[in-house]
Amino acid sequence: MHTASQAQQQVRLIVLLGVLVAFGPLSIDMYLPALPAIAADLAAPVARIQLTIGSFLAGFCGGMLLYGPLSDRYGRRPVLLTGLSLYVLASLACAAAQTAEQLIALRVLQAMGGGAATVMARAIVRDAFPLSEASHVLTLMQQITMIAPLLAPLLGGWLLLLAGWRSLFLLLALLGAVSLALVVWQLPESHPPSARSDITLGKAFRAYGHLLQHLPTMGYSLALGLSFGAMFAYITGSPFVYIQYFGVAAQHYGYLFGLNIVAIVLFSQLNRHLLRRHAIDSLLQWQCGVVAVAGLALWLLGAHSLWLTVLPLLFSVGMTGSIGPNAMARLLQLHADRAGAVMALAVSGQFGCGMLASALVASLFDGSPRAMCLLVMACGVAAWLSLQLIRFSRKPT
Numbered sequence: 070m071h072t073a074s075q076a077q078q079q080v081r082l083i084v085l086l087g088v089l090v091a092f093g094p095l096s097i098d099m100y101l102p103a104l105p106a107i108a109a110d111l112a113a114p115v116a117r118i119q120l121t122i123g124s125f126l127a128g129f130c131g132g133m134l135l136y137g138p139l140s141d142r143y144g145r146r147p148v149l150l151t152g153l154s155l156y157v158l159a160s161l162a163c164a165a166a167q168t169a170e171q172l173i174a175l176r177v178l179q180a181m182g183g184g185a186a187t188v189m190a191r192a193i194v195r196d197a198f199p200l201s202e203a204s205h206v207l208t209l210m211q212q213i214t215m216i217a218p219l220l221a222p223l224l225g226g227w228l229l230l231l232a233g234w235r236s237l238f239l240l241l242a243l244l245g246a247v248s249l250a251l252v253v254w255q256l257p258e259s260h261p262p263s264a265r266s267d268i269t270l271g272k273a274f275r276a277y278g279h280l281l282q283h284l285p286t287m288g289y290s291l292a293l294g295l296s297f298g299a300m301f302a303y304i305t306g307s308p309f310v311y312i313q314y315f316g317v318a319a320q321h322y323g324y325l326f327g328l329n330i331v332a333i334v335l336f337s338q339l340n341r342h343l344l345r346r347h348a349i350d351s352l353l354q355w356q357c358g359v360v361a362v363a364g365l366a367l368w369l370l371g372a373h374s375l376w377l378t379v380l381p382l383l384f385s386v387g388m389t390g391s392i393g394p395n396a397m398a399r400l401l402q403l404h405a406d407r408a409g410a411v412m413a414l415a416v417s418g419q420f421g422c423g424m425l426a427s428a429l430v431a432s433l434f435d436g437s438p439r440a441m442c443l444l445v446m447a448c449g450v451a452a453w454l455s456l457q458l459i460r461f462s463r464k465p466t
Contacts, residue, residue: 082197083206085251087213089149089190092156092183092248093129093420094214096241097122098326099221101308102319103234110234113169115309119431122305124173126424128180130417133188137413138274145189145196145409146258152185153249160242164235179241184420186248188413195401195408196259204349204398208341211333211390222323230320260409276410284458286403290415291455292353293396294422296360299448300386301423303329305430306441314437315375325379332387340391349395350459356395357453360388364449371442378438385445392452393419422448 100107108118132152140148159179166172190210198206228236280286311317311325336356343352363384370377397415404411426444433440 079198081255082193083209084213085255086190086193087210088217088248088251089186090210091214091217092186092245095217095221095244096160096179096183097125097304098217099225099241100234100237101222101304101326102226102312102322103229103237104308105312105319106229107172107234108169111167111169111172116431116434117169117173119305119427119434121169121173121176122301123424123428123431125176125180126301126420126427128177129184129187129420130424131177132181132184133413133417133420134277135413136185136188137192137409137411137417138276139409140189140192140260141276141407141409144258144262145193145260146252146256149185149189149252149256150249152182152189153245153252154182155179156182156186157242157245157249158182160238160245164238164242182245184417188409188416191397191412191416192409193256193259195412204344204394205341207394207397208337208344208391211337211394222326224323226320226323274410276407277414280404280407280411280414283403286400286411286414288455288458289353289396289399289403290418291422291458292357292452293393293415294418295448295452295455296357296389296392297419298422298426299360299364299445299452300389302426302430302441302444302448303382303386304423305427306434306438306444309434309436310378310438310441311375315378317375328379329382329386332383333390336387337390337394340395344395349399353392353395353399354453354456356388356392357449357456360385360392360449361453362449363388364446368442368446372438378442382445385449 104118104121105115107113107121108115111118136148136152156179159175159182163172163175163179166175191207194206194210224240225237228240307326308322311322312319317325340352340356363381367378367381367385371381372378397412400411400415401408426448430440430444433443
């Protein structure tokens with residue numbers, strides 16, 4: 070009975086952590102179908118409204134770099150509660166924005182709040198589960214998290230049609246408030262004072278310097294970040310490529326977007342089975358190779374038809390659901406005593422690459438799929454190359 074009760078508690082914890090990780094994709098994917106409508110309503114150029122994605126990623130990166138060391142020093146719970154409270158307030162403010170500039174700035178604050186949920190959930194994995202189970206737990210969380218971006222564009226498209234784009238941010242505020250209540254009532258502190266008694270705040274922040282000098286850490290982090298950059302090149306460019314270039318109806322955009330989420334879930338499930346028989350490093354080499362090849366196929370074929378764009382993206386975007394958990398598990402194994410800092414560095418780098426890819430797609434966008442295809446390809450190839458840093462670091466000198 071005690072074992073069954075423990076198993077139920079672990080399942081509830083994994084579900085809650087998966088929900089917390091979902092704040093990032095949910096806050097982006099739900100309003101993607103509304104980007105053209107927001108640009109028209111606020112009388113702003115398309116490129117400026119696309120910057121609301123980049124500004125969100127900037128806030129996400131900055132917030133996570135702050136939260137990681139703070140949580141190593143002061144605990145996960147106070148950081149998480151503060152971040153979720155900021156998220157709710159900023160989401161309400163986004164719903165009331167009157168100009169593109171206001172929306173861009175408020176999205177930074179919204180992201181800084183949501184970043185606490187994303188990085189704390191992964192740090193709590195280190196606190197609550199054995200390191201040998203980290204990749205499996207992170208993969209399960211990934212699968213739970215993918216429910217949000219699978220439904221978000223569909224919900225966003227129909228909610229846009231029925232109630233306008235501002236209703237999307239009101240719904241995000243409501244979801245943030247519900248999550249805040251769940252954390253208050255259901256999530257105890259996982260990083261007790263006894264585990265952080267010898268960590269000063271200065272020492273916690275100095276951990277970044279040690280991590281940045283460690284070549285395998287940079288290899289895993291870059292593979293994680295660049296594969297994520299390929300996905301955000303797609304996220305930024307696809308609403309305009311699909312809706313404006315290929316003529317897909319805004320309320321149907323979510324169906325095409327959902328195909329990629331299904332691919333992420335399927336590849337994640339495959340990853341769980343492969344982890345039983347193969348080393349994580351071998352799987353990462355193969356998975357990043359798939360992203361690189363799919364990116365090259367997209368670059369060569371993507372502009373010719375809708376389905377020649379959609380099909381390579383199923384592999385390029387879908388594989389991120391496996392690369393992320395595997396790379397993060399290896400980072401936690403390498404730096405078990407700095408879980409907050411290493412997760413903050415990895416996830417902020419992940420969203421930093423996403424921000425850069427998003428900004429480049431927005432600046433290079435010419436009405437065709439070319440900019441999106443170029444960035445997806447470049448990020449995929451660079452992700453595979455970054456793993457070679459790890460091989461290089463292991464060679465005898």
